Amino acid sequence: MTFPSLIRALATIGLALTLPLAAARAQTAAPTDDLVAGSVLVRGRIEGVLLKHNGTTISRIGGYLDNSDSVTPEIDLSYFFTDHIAIEGETGLLHTTLTAKDTRLGNVSIGKVSSVPIFLVPQYHFLPNSRFNPYLGVGVAILPYFNAEAAGGLVRQLSVSNEVGTVFQLGIDYRVAGPWYANFDVKKLILSAHATANNGALSASGQVNPWIIGAGIGYRF
Known part of the structure; x- marks a missing residue:
């Protein structure tokens, strides 16, 4: 065998050995910026929190409890257990103005209350290797309230109970460039509400089922 023939033979053998390894590596290696198993997305x-009343009733004076709409910042973190299954934890800061409407005394200002909503939502992501990655989620919503401020006048004291409910979520992540993602998200909360004023002289209870519509930016680690 001549030297050039030996070189060609060795090259052929080397190519035959390396091509299957390269193919296997290409099949198992995921793009580093995709949302796949092990990804953390912050x-x-x-x-925008659309907090309209839904069957709340007020004792003694009648009417219903109206909650103001608001705009609030939030931060969340999603961990991907698999390419399709993730769990999201979210928190923010919410300020709400309460008004008793259509009562026997007319419209009565109740006061203001703040809360730090906490959501824990398992999600299913449909297209983990796509630039567009829509998802659905159902989880738990916890609303611990604090800093309840009575409006004064007819309402001298205000207390709002902490609530636990259900959150339904629909959203989409869009990979803008590298590890950066744009996000659009819609949530529906199903929960009860209970508030008392003037040390229990007035009370309101019922369903408060707000829509929460958000948009933001995320970074994939």
């Missing part, structure tokens, strides 16, 4: 959003 997002920041601005959310």
Whole structure:
């Protein structure tokens, strides 16, 4: 065998050995910026909270409890257990103005209350290797309230109970460039509410089922 023939033979053998290894590596290696198993996605959003009454009733004076809409910042973190299954934890800061409407005394200002909503939502992501990655989630919503401020006048004291409910979520992540993602997200909360004023002289209870619509940016680690 001549030297050039030996070189060609060795090259052929080397190519035959390396091609299957390269193919296997290409099949198992995921793009580093995709949302796949082991990914951590941190997002920041601005959310609009549409808090309309839904069957709340007020003792003694009648009417219903109206909650003001608001805009609030939030931050969340999603961990991907698999390419499709993730769990998201979210928190923010919410300020709400309460008004008793259509009562026998007319419209009565109740006061203001703040809360730090906490959501824990398992999610299913449909297209982990796509630039567009829509997802659905159902989880738990916890609303611990604090800093309840009575409006004064007819309402001298205000207390709002902490609540636990259900959150339904629909959203989409869009990979903008590298590890950066844009996000649009809609949530529906199902929970009860209970508030008392003037040390229990007045009380309101019922369903408060707000829509939460948000948009923001995320970074994939």
